[in-house]
Amino acid sequence: MAKKDFKQVQDIGFKSLIETFKDYTGSSRENVIKGIGDDASVSKQENGKVTCTSSEIFMEGVHFDLTYTPFQHLGYKVVTAAVSDIIAMNAEPEQILIDVAIPNKYSVQMIEQLYQGIDAAGKDYNVMVTGGDTTASHQILAISVTCIGSADKESVIYRNGAKKGDIICVTGELGSAIAGLRILLREKKSWQENPEQQFQPDLASYEHVVQRQLLPKARLDLYETLKKSEVKPHALIDLTQGLVADLTEVLKQSGVGAEIYSPAVPISLEARNVADEMNEDVDKYAFYGGEDFEMLFTLPEPLVEKFKADFDDFIVIGRVTDAEKQLTVNTGEEHNYQIDL
Amino acid sequence: MAKKDFKQVQDIGFKSLIETFKDYTGSSRENVIKGIGDDASVSKQENGKVTCTSSEIFMEGVHFDLTYTPFQHLGYKVVTAAVSDIIAMNAEPEQILIDVAIPNKYSVQMIEQLYQGIDAAGKDYNVMVTGGDTTASHQILAISVTCIGSADKESVIYRNGAKKGDIICVTGELGSAIAGLRILLREKKSWQENPEQQFQPDLASYEHVVQRQLLPKARLDLYETLKKSEVKPHALIDLTQGLVADLTEVLKQSGVGAEIYSPAVPISLEARNVADEMNEDVDKYAFYGGEDFEMLFTLPEPLVEKFKADFDDFIVIGRVTDAEKQLTVNTGEEHNYQIDL
Numbered sequence: 001m002a003k004k005d006f007k008q009v010q011d012i013g014f015k016s017l018i019e020t021f022k023d024y025t026g027s028s029r030e031n032v033i034k035g036i037g038d039d040a041s042v043s044k045q046e047n048g049k050v051t052c053t054s055s056e057i058f059m060e061g062v063h064f065d066l067t068y069t070p071f072q073h074l075g076y077k078v079v080t081a082a083v084s085d086i087i088a089m090n091a092e093p094e095q096i097l098i099d100v101a102i103p104n105k106y107s108v109q110m111i112e113q114l115y116q117g118i119d120a121a122g123k124d125y126n127v128m129v130t131g132g133d134t135t136a137s138h139q140i141l142a143i144s145v146t147c148i149g150s151a152d153k154e155s156v157i158y159r160n161g162a163k164k165g166d167i168i169c170v171t172g173e174l175g176s177a178i179a180g181l182r183i184l185l186r187e188k189k190s191w192q193e194n195p196e197q198q199f200q201p202d203l204a205s206y207e208h209v210v211q212r213q214l215l216p217k218a219r220l221d222l223y224e225t226l227k228k229s230e231v232k233p234h235a236l237i238d239l240t241q242g243l244v245a246d247l248t249e250v251l252k253q254s255g256v257g258a259e260i261y262s263p264a265v266p267i268s269l270e271a272r273n274v275a276d277e278m279n280e281d282v283d284k285y286a287f288y289g290g291e292d293f294e295m296l297f298t299l300p301e302p303l304v305e306k307f308k309a310d311f312d313d314f315i316v317i318g319r320v321t322d323a324e325k326q327l328t329v330n331t332g333e334e335h336n337y338q339i340d341l
Numbered sequence: 342m343a344k345k346d347f348k349q350v351q352d353i354g355f356k357s358l359i360e361t362f363k364d365y366t367g368s369s370r371e372n373v374i375k376g377i378g379d380d381a382s383v384s385k386q387e388n389g390k391v392t393c394t395s396s397e398i399f400m401e402g403v404h405f406d407l408t409y410t411p412f413q414h415l416g417y418k419v420v421t422a423a424v425s426d427i428i429a430m431n432a433e434p435e436q437i438l439i440d441v442a443i444p445n446k447y448s449v450q451m452i453e454q455l456y457q458g459i460d461a462a463g464k465d466y467n468v469m470v471t472g473g474d475t476t477a478s479h480q481i482l483a484i485s486v487t488c489i490g491s492a493d494k495e496s497v498i499y500r501n502g503a504k505k506g507d508i509i510c511v512t513g514e515l516g517s518a519i520a521g522l523r524i525l526l527r528e529k530k531s532w533q534e535n536p537e538q539q540f541q542p543d544l545a546s547y548e549h550v551v552q553r554q555l556l557p558k559a560r561l562d563l564y565e566t567l568k569k570s571e572v573k574p575h576a577l578i579d580l581t582q583g584l585v586a587d588l589t590e591v592l593k594q595s596g597v598g599a600e601i602y603s604p605a606v607p608i609s610l611e612a613r614n615v616a617d618e619m620n621e622d623v624d625k626y627a628f629y630g631g632e633d634f635e636m637l638f639t640l641p642e643p644l645v646e647k648f649k650a651d652f653d654d655f656i657v658i659g660r661v662t663d664a665e666k667q668l669t670v671n672t673g674e675e676h677n678y679q680i681d682l
Contacts, residue, residue, distance in 0.1 A: 009452065009477075010445040017449060018475050021456035025470040026420075026463015029435055032471055041471035043436065047388040055396075055472055055487050057440035061479040079367075094370055095384065099398035099485045104351040108358060111350060115362035122367015129366040130373055130382035131396055134359050136350075137481075138402040144440045144474075144485030146396050 037253070038159050039088035039238060040149070050153050054085035055146040066141070067191075068184045071110045073214045074143075075117025081240065082147035083125045084218040084293045088238040089158075090226055091151035093218075095130045096122065099144040101137035114143075125220055155232070157297070162235035162254035166298035166320040169233075171219050171313055173266040174243055175282060178289025179274035180206065180213030186278075208270040216293040225311040233297035242288045244339060246296060248327060252341050257325035260318030262287075263332045378594070379500050380429035380579060381490070391494045395426035396487040407482070408532075409525045412451045414555045415484075416458025422581065423488035424466045425559040425634050429579040430499075431567055432492035434559075436471045437463065440485040442478035455484075466561055496573070498638070503576035503595035507639035507661040510574075512560050512654055514607040515584055516623060519630025520615035521547065521554030527619075549611040557634040566652040574638035583629040585680060587637060589668060593682050598666035601659030603628075604673045 009017055025035060033050065034042040040054035058064055058078050066074075079096060086093040098118060102111055122129055127147070183206045191197065203210050219238075226232070235250050243265065251258055265286045275282035298320055299307060308314075321328070327339040350358055366376060374391065375383040381395035399405055399419050407415075420437060427434040439459060443452055463470055468488070524547045532538065544551050560579075567573070576591050584606065592599055606627045616623035639661055640648060649655075662669070668680040 007449045008445060009443055009447055009449060012449055014475060014477065017443075017452060020449060020453055021460075024456040024460035024463075026437070026460055027467045027469055029467075029469040032436065032469055035469060035471040036473075041436065041438070043471070045386045045388065046390060047386065049387060051392060051489075053436070053438060053472060053487075053489060055438035055440050055485065056474045057442050057476060057483060057485055059442045059476070059478045059483060062442070062477045095373065095382065095394070096367070097382070097394060097396035097487055099396050101398050101400045101403070101483065102350055102358075104349060106350055108348045108350060108353055108361060111358060112362055115365040119362075119365035119367055122365075126368045126370075128368055128370040128373055128376060130370075130376040130384070131394060132377075133397045133485075134355060135398060135400070136355065136403050137400045137483075139480060140478075142398060142400060142442065142478075142483045142485075144396065144398055144483075144487075146394075146438060146485075146487040148392075148394060148489075 034158065039085040040091070042089065042156055044153065048153055049150055050156060052086050052089045052091040052149045052151060053146065054082060055144065056081055057142065057144040059142050060140040067188050069214060071113035072117035075114040076121040076215055078143050078145045079118055079121035079125065080216050080218045080293055082145040083127060083220070084238045084240065086147050086149035087218055087220060087223045088236055088295065089151065089156050090223060090236055091149040091156060092223065093125055093127045093147050093149040095148045096127050097146040098129060098132035100134050101142040102134070103137050103139055103141060106141065125218060157233055157236040159235055159237050159250050160253035162250050162256050162298040162320050164256055164320055164322060165301065166234055167301050167304050167316050168258060168260060168296065168298050168318040168320060169314045169316055170239065170266065170294055170296045171222055172294040173268045174239065174292050174294060175271045175285030175289050176209045176212035176268050177216060177291040178285045179271040180209035180211070182274055182278055183210060184213060206270070206274065208268060209274055213291065216291060218293055219295045222295050222311065229307060229310045231299065231303050231307040231310065233299050235298045237296050239292045239294045239296055240290050242290045244287045244327065248341055250296065251327060255323055257321040257323045257327060257341070258318055259321055259325060259328040259330055261330050261332065264315060264317045266315045375499065380426040383430065383497055385494065389494055390491055391497060393427050393430045393432040393490045393492060394487065395423060396485065397422055398483065398485040400483050401481040408529050410555060412454035413458035416455040417462040417556055419484050419486045420459055420462035420466065421557050421559045421634055423486040424468060424561070425579045425581065427488045427490035428559055428561060428564045429577055429636065430492065430497050431564060431577055432490040432497060433564065434466055434468045434488050434490040436489045437468050438487040439470060439473035441475050442483040443475070444478050444480055444482060447482065466559060498574055498577040500576055500578050500591050501594035503591050503597050503639040503661050505597055505661055505663060506642065507575055508642050508645050508657050509599060509601060509637065509639050509659040509661060510655045510657055511580065511607065511635055511637045512563055513633070513635040514609045515580065515633050515635060516612045516626030516630050517550045517553035517609050518557060518632040519626045520612040521550035521552070523615055523619055524551060525554060547611070547615065549609060550615055554632065557632060559634055560636045563636050563652065570648060570651045572640065572644050572648040572651065574640050577636060577638045580633045580635045580637055581631050583631045585628045585668065589682055591637065592668060596664055598662040598664045598668060598682070599659055600662050600666060600669040600671055602671045602673065605656060605658045607656045
């Protein structure tokens with residue numbers, strides 16, 4: 001094989017890699033309304049309902065680090081991630097299938113804790129574990145979670161529905177999960193440099209951010225409120241890659257741009273403290289940190305106040321514009337900037 | 342932690358491990374007819390239809406070996422495995438979600454070949470790839486496949502329906518996949534012992550068995566025939582763990598026993614030749630070798646001839662008995678034996 005033919009995955013990155021094989025999707029099925037490209041796929045049932053499906057894989061050493069992640073939390077978190085994708089379609093999560101590939105070295109107790117975490121999340125989110133696979137692995141633990149949900153066809157909210165003039169809203173607060181990760185990695189490093197001490201760092205003052213990293217919750221409450229509310233957002237996505245990456249997805253798919261007011265982006269005091277301690281920019285945490293599992297949605301302006309009456313845990317961070325504006329960040333000071341989509 | 346508390350997974354095996362956490366299934370959902378315990382889960386839609394779902398994970402070094410597995414074949418095979426589980430419910434496979442975790446060292450071309458194999462299988466089985474995840478992995482490739490299908494509620498065939506007196510039938514032939522694996526492993530060993538030679542073994546005379554190992558086909562034809570036929574088997578399972586293991590599942594879940602006539606078990610000439618060459622017992626290949634992806638079903642005796650007129654690629658291998666008989670193997674000679682369920 002000529003050298004030039006051998007491009008490693010790292011040479012082109014996952015985004016280009018996915019682009020390479022985006023057309024390898026087997027046979028088209030006429031009941032599929034949405035395949036790859038949103039938080040979940042959507043397919044018609046025969047009764048006006050749709051089924052939404054999403055799947056994600058978590059690899060030890062890449063997506064989680066067992067040095068500081070309790071197995072119960074890990075089990076809970078993978079379910080959170082899967083459920084969050086279904087909520088991000090404005091659908092009700094109903095079932096999960098869990099595949100777990102386990103290295104022999106782990107104890108039965110550890111794996112039982114993993115399943116206890118899965119079970120606890122299933123109960124919290126009212127989803128049932130209906131299947132999956134438990135099998136062997138060499139060296140590393142791998143977990144794949146598929147979540148299946150349902151919705152009325154007209155209730156589903158896609159990433160591509162944002163309209164010029166819409167108000168951009170986010171639930172909860174952003175950047176705490178990455179702040180928690182920064183602390184955990186610092187403690188891990190300190191422990192690796194002084195291995196004689198037990199790995200029992202004093203994390204009390206970081207409890208909030210560490211909790212947001214290790215045990216995030218999916219915003220089922222937003223789904224439940226939307227179900228009762230007369231408000232339907234134009235676009236909806238869960239914040240797992242980071243605000244900029246996820247908002248960019250919405251803007252590109254909707255063919256629009258946006259202006260966001262960075263001082264409005266909700267950031268916890270605890271995340272600010274971590275950033276200060278690390279000499280880092282907390283806005284970067286909020287803009288580029290992932291795994292907050294909060295929701296971003298866009299609403300026509302007149303509906304914002306109306307929805308606020310139903311659901312108060314969200315904040316307006318900006319507005320949808322023409323595509324030409326790309327993603328403009330208004331800092332409230334002089335140095336506004338634009339991020340190309 | 343006391344030493345006795347630390348049991349490794351290998352100490353108890355996967356069967357006991359799964360037993361340990363079988364109750365960790367989150368919330369019960371009333372539309373779920375069958376959760377864990379069959380080839381796929383089954384849940385009611387609102388229109389008399391059901392959705393069937395199954396998920397499986399494949400880990401490099403455990404479930405596949407890239408020394409001798411072309412990426413295209415691997416992609417095809419994981420889809421075959423997932424589709425086969427849905428067919429084993431007598432449901433129509435419709436969608437697959439594929440999670441792939443990829444080490445950086447692999448080339449883009451390799452991964453594209455993997456997806457080409459997935460795509461080809463999707464087209465052959467008329468299923469659409471509607472989602473999944475492509476992400477990084479350290480060291481080993483991991484692939485998880487979820488398949489979703491549908492059926493009329495009354496068409497679904499479970500493992501637990503076998504009835505005393507039923508005739509036990511299997512499609513195609515058994516043991517070739519393991520025979521192919523034996524050959525591939527022998528060639529790999531020979532190559533490892535003489536690494537200076539290229540790994541290009543002459544497999545022409547083993548083509549059939551190697552093909553059965555690397556590129557097995559799911560029995561969609563059985564599903565399609567059953568759909569048109571008036572015959573409905575009492576129990577149905579796909580043969581992936583091996584005849585004894587899979588039949589045992591059916592017998593245990595149905596609360597019955599069985600007598601099988603080992604000379605009737607269909608074995609290819611090519612598998613026999615491999616067993617002879619290896620000085621091994623070809624019946625062991627057929628009884629304990631997995632991954633044939635054939636189907637086992639049980640039929641009331643009067644329906645066997647009727648169904649033979651519709652579908653001729655199956656053979657009668659035995660009969661369902663009282664539970665007391667366990668799994669009795671009638672060898673046609675003196676040394677009959679019983680396998681405890």
